[in-house]
Structure formats: structure tokens, C-alpha cells
Amino acid sequence: MKYAYINNQKFEIKEGETMLSFLKRHKGENAVPTLCDAPNLDPFGSCRVCSVDVALEENGNSKTMASCHTPVVEGQYIYPDTPSIKSLRKNILELVLTDHPLDCLTCEVNGNCELQTVAAQVGIREVRYPAGDNHLDREKDLSHPYMTSDMSKCINCYRCVRACDEVQGQMVLSMAGRGFDSMIIKGQDETFMESDCVSCGACSQACPTSAISDVFQSKAIEATEKTRTICTYCGVGCNLEVSTSSGEILSIQAPYDAAANGGHTCLKGRYAFKFYNHPDRLTSPMIKRNGEFEKVTWDEAYDHIVSEFNRIKASNGPDAIAGISSARTPNEENYLMQKFIRAVVGTNNIDCCARVCHSPTALGMQRSFGTGAATNSIEDLDFAEFILVIGANPTDAHPVTGAKIKQRMMKGVPSIVIDPRKIELAKYATYHLQLKPGTNVALLNMMLYYIISESVEDKAFIETRTEGYDEMKAEILKLD
Known part of the structure; x- marks a missing residue:
């Protein structure tokens, strides 16, 4: 068992743990303030707000390190709240705030803004630096039916870029320019509507301010109740957190601790909820009388159903x-x-x-x-050494799982897509076998034939885990 120290107190280390996860596990989620870190994103280290002092001996000479992406090592002494660290964090936040609108009272995310929360956590009461050049004149982008952006409120934490890349795999957002001129752009520096955005909302949920949001203002705190539920649009089983006020749905977010979707959902799960109170939706039973539908009570409806069923049974x-x-x-x-x-x-x-x-x-x-x-969990995708997609279009039919498959393909996992169409995954697969419609079985038989004839089958697995293999083998070899 390995140990490290927090403020000279001994704690156990887990394999592969970062300093930040180590600190959070032993001292709570608020042990260290962060801005660029998010539960479903890889550690990045762009803001340095999570910096801590690290020494190799108790109260020894220390070095300042970003805790979010630095592995914790046995015997380290970590000091998360030294006076120098507190001063560093405060200075970082003050510099950020010199180029950020101070309109909290009218801001969409007031009370639910991570920048606001962290500023309060590190003790910001005023900004010492004088006013200078800034980016507060950047225009809002309201071109998209769902997504919105106000880049005057961007703090260049890269969370939206990473969410678009690491969660959805769409690569719509990126950073352009250098130094003071650096900024988040969509596509080839175009509007949300002109870009390849698929409206999954991963960037909006990841953004710690209101630089990227949506038309439902899903990060506002107007809701009086939040309900955990499961999306029914497809079979992935995404968990959703529905925010409501007086029975009205205000917005939907994806919980980070959900096993199936882990803080992600698709356009439908996040934004397609207006059907619940659409004026065309039926709100009571109706019976057609004299060619017109009339609203009736449930008792009348049930009596009518029973009467009609009995009539049909008696006559036919x-x-x-x-x-x-x-x-x-x-x-x-x-x-x-x-x-x-x-x-x-x-x-x-x-x-x-x-x-x-x-x-x-x-x-x-x-x-x-x-x-x-299904015999596999979605988590198994993280350990898959080969992916074969046949007769399916996951990015369309099951978008969240499709995005996970796409991520694995983009990371170089060998893969084959078998489909007559050039579906989205075909662009990322190692091979796309664009067969003729109706020849799936012939193609699979061909694969089986060469696996058997070239003696590359897993004989130990076949002997211990299968039945009827010899009969199948004989039929396949007849294809010669």
C-alpha cells in the first residue's frame, strides 16, 4: 500500500490517481478550486487555479504544480492552501476578471456560474489591476435554433473545445489566434448555424460561464425542482436531470455520474422536450361522434372501449x-x-x-x-481492442453510444464498418466494407471461411465455450 501526505497527514494512494483526485477523495469535492477541470474530460491544466505546493519531505522546499494532471507519487507532501498558493489563485482570478463582464446580476448563470463560485472561494472582492484592452465587444452568436454563444464571457479554459472533441467527437470548436488575440471559434471561424454542430449541448454543459449556452438557458437557476429520469428516445438508457418550475420543464442536463451516458446526451435527449405541453398534444380522452372528436371523461372512454370490444367479439x-x-x-x-x-x-x-x-x-x-x-456493458468499449459494426448506424440510431464508438475509432482502435452506405463511422473506421445490400451473410461466411482455412481460430476458446462448432465448420468449408 502506498501513501502520500496532505498537510503532513498520511493518506492512501490509488493507482493512476492525480493529485486533484487524491485531494478530492480524502478532503471532499471542494478541497481545491478548479476552472478548466470537468468530470467527463481529460485533465488539461490550462487555468492553474488548482495549483498546490508539493515537497519531498515534511515542510521541505516545495514546488508549485497543477494538481489536475500531475500524478500523485508515494511519499509526496502536498500543501493545497499555503499563503503563496492562495495568492497565486487570487492573482489568476483577478487577471481573468479584467477581461470578463462584471454583469453578474443580469447574467443567465448568476448563482450557477463556476467562475463566480471560484472567485468567491479564493476571496476575490475587488480587482487590483487597472482597466485595459479587453474582448468585451465580441458579438453574440444567436444564429442557431438551440445553441448560443457570447464570447465576451469566454475565459479560454478550453472546456468547450475538449467536450466537442472528447465527448461528442465532432471537432467543431477550436482555438484560433495567439496570445491576447486567441479565441474560441466554430468551424472555420463561422457561426454555430454554419458549422457542423450537431446540437448535443456538450459544450454548453462544459462551459463554466455563459460563453456557450442554449436557448433554454439550461444553466440558469430558475428551477425549483430537479428530477432524475431516463430518456426514452432510443435504447441507450441515458440518465437525464430535468429542471422544472411550477410543473413546467425549463431545461435538461446530463448527470456526470450516469453509467450509460456519463454527462452526455444527444440533441433529442437534451433539447427535444417541447412536445410535453405542445398545443396539439391530447390532454383528455376523445370519442368521435357525428364525425367530430369530443372530449370525454376516462369513465366514458373506458365504457366505450368495453362496449366496442364486446360488439366486435360478438359479431366477428x-x-x-x-x-x-x-x-x-x-x-x-x-x-x-x-x-x-x-x-x-x-x-x-x-x-x-x-x-x-x-x-x-x-x-x-x-x-x-x-x-x-446485449452481453456487454457500454463500459466495455473502453477496453475493446477491435470494433466491428455491421447492420447498424450507431451515431444516428444511438447517438451517445455512437459517439463513444467514434471516440475509440479516432484513437486508433482497429475497426471495420460493414454497410452499403457511407455512414458517419465509416469515415473513422480502419476499413469500410461497402457490400451490396443483402450480402451480409455471404460476407460473414467468407470471413469465417478464411479464419478456419487459415487456422487462425481460437481453438482453446472453441473447445471450452462453444457447442456445434464442428457442424458449423463443415458447412462453412463447403463454400470452397
Whole structure:
């Protein structure tokens, strides 16, 4: 077991831990102030607000280091709050504030601004430096239907750039210019609308100020309640945090501690929520009478349904009725639906959209792996040494998981995309096999044939983990 010291007090080290994570684990989340650090981004070290003094012996000569990206080493003595460190942090914040609008009372993120919080944490009450050149005249970019930016409030922490690169993998944002002229740009220094932005909102959630936000002002603190829920748009299972006030949804954010999405979500999950109170949405049952729909009570609606079901059963039999349930409801509700159709109505005419699109894969996975559900966790992508995508378009159908796959491909993990179309992942894959539609099985059989004929199969795995391999092998070798 290895140890390091915080203010001369001994604490255990975890393998691969940075000084910042070490300090937070033992002294709490607010042990050290940060600006450029974020839970779902790699350590970067651009702001230096997290600096600490580090010595090799108790109260020995120390060196100032950025704690966010510096590994903690056995025997180190870390001093996070020495007078010199406090002075350094205060000086850094004062310099930042000389080029930042001091309009907190009217700012969208007032009360929820990380810059504001850290400034208070380090004791900023005034800025000692005189007014000089600044960037407060930068125009707002309101061109996009969802994203907004006010770069006069940018502190060049790079969090938005890193979120666009590391979380979504879209590479829309970057830093241009040098020194005093450096600034965040979109695309080729164009507007949000003109850029390749996919409106995932990762940059907005990452931004510690209101330099990048959205039309819903999702970082404002007007909400009186926050509810944790699960997005139902696709099958990833992203956790969402819904902010509401008086029953009205104000904004949606992605929790950093969510296993499936880890602080990320797509355009739909973050911004497509206006349907819940759309004027065209039904708010009560309706029955068509004399060619017009009329609002009725639930009791009237249920009585009408029972009456019509009994009429249809009496005149045409129960098989004239069919039920279709939703794959977006819990399994318990789908069970009740099929029980109602079979036991009450008296027919086996019950279906679900999951059967239509998933039945071939469910059967194949059941026979191959013993279960029709996924056998891997999303976390396994971080350890994958090879990725094969066939018959799927993850960046479109399951955007958050698709972004994770894209990240792995961009980091050089060998990969093959098998698809007649040039889907987004095809641009990042090692190989894109653009086969003719309907030839998937032939292509997979070809792969199996050469794996077997060249004797590169994993014989130990086959002998201990498979059934029916010899029969399959014989059929494949007939393809010669």
C-alpha cells in the first residue's frame, strides 16, 4: 500500500490517481478550486487555479504544480492552501476578471456560474489591476435554433473545445489566434448555424460561464425542482436531470455520474422536450361522434372501449381484435397488455415494435450467446481492442453510444464498418466494407471461411465455450 501526505497527514494512494483526485477523495469535492477541470474530460491544466505546493519531505522546499494532471507519487507532501498558493489563485482570478463582464446580476448563470463560485472561494472582492484592452465587444452568436454563444464571457479554459472533441467527437470548436488575440471559434471561424454542430449541448454543459449556452438557458437557476429520469428516445438508457418550475420543464442536463451516458446526451435527449405541453398534444380522452372528436371523461372512454370490444367479439370473434404495445413501456406493462389481449379478449393477436425490428437479432443472439439481450456493458468499449459494426448506424440510431464508438475509432482502435452506405463511422473506421445490400451473410461466411482455412481460430476458446462448432465448420468449408 502506498501513501502520500496532505498537510503532513498520511493518506492512501490509488493507482493512476492525480493529485486533484487524491485531494478530492480524502478532503471532499471542494478541497481545491478548479476552472478548466470537468468530470467527463481529460485533465488539461490550462487555468492553474488548482495549483498546490508539493515537497519531498515534511515542510521541505516545495514546488508549485497543477494538481489536475500531475500524478500523485508515494511519499509526496502536498500543501493545497499555503499563503503563496492562495495568492497565486487570487492573482489568476483577478487577471481573468479584467477581461470578463462584471454583469453578474443580469447574467443567465448568476448563482450557477463556476467562475463566480471560484472567485468567491479564493476571496476575490475587488480587482487590483487597472482597466485595459479587453474582448468585451465580441458579438453574440444567436444564429442557431438551440445553441448560443457570447464570447465576451469566454475565459479560454478550453472546456468547450475538449467536450466537442472528447465527448461528442465532432471537432467543431477550436482555438484560433495567439496570445491576447486567441479565441474560441466554430468551424472555420463561422457561426454555430454554419458549422457542423450537431446540437448535443456538450459544450454548453462544459462551459463554466455563459460563453456557450442554449436557448433554454439550461444553466440558469430558475428551477425549483430537479428530477432524475431516463430518456426514452432510443435504447441507450441515458440518465437525464430535468429542471422544472411550477410543473413546467425549463431545461435538461446530463448527470456526470450516469453509467450509460456519463454527462452526455444527444440533441433529442437534451433539447427535444417541447412536445410535453405542445398545443396539439391530447390532454383528455376523445370519442368521435357525428364525425367530430369530443372530449370525454376516462369513465366514458373506458365504457366505450368495453362496449366496442364486446360488439366486435360478438359479431366477428376475438381474432378480429389485435393489440400492439410499446417497447418504451416497462416490461411489467407489456406483460399486462399481452395478458389482457390473451386472457380477456381471447386472442393471440398481440405484437410489439421490438419484435418487428429485434426478433432476428434476438434469435441469433439467443442461439449464439444464450440470451437475446446485449452481453456487454457500454463500459466495455473502453477496453475493446477491435470494433466491428455491421447492420447498424450507431451515431444516428444511438447517438451517445455512437459517439463513444467514434471516440475509440479516432484513437486508433482497429475497426471495420460493414454497410452499403457511407455512414458517419465509416469515415473513422480502419476499413469500410461497402457490400451490396443483402450480402451480409455471404460476407460473414467468407470471413469465417478464411479464419478456419487459415487456422487462425481460437481453438482453446472453441473447445471450452462453444457447442456445434464442428457442424458449423463443415458447412462453412463447403463454400470452397
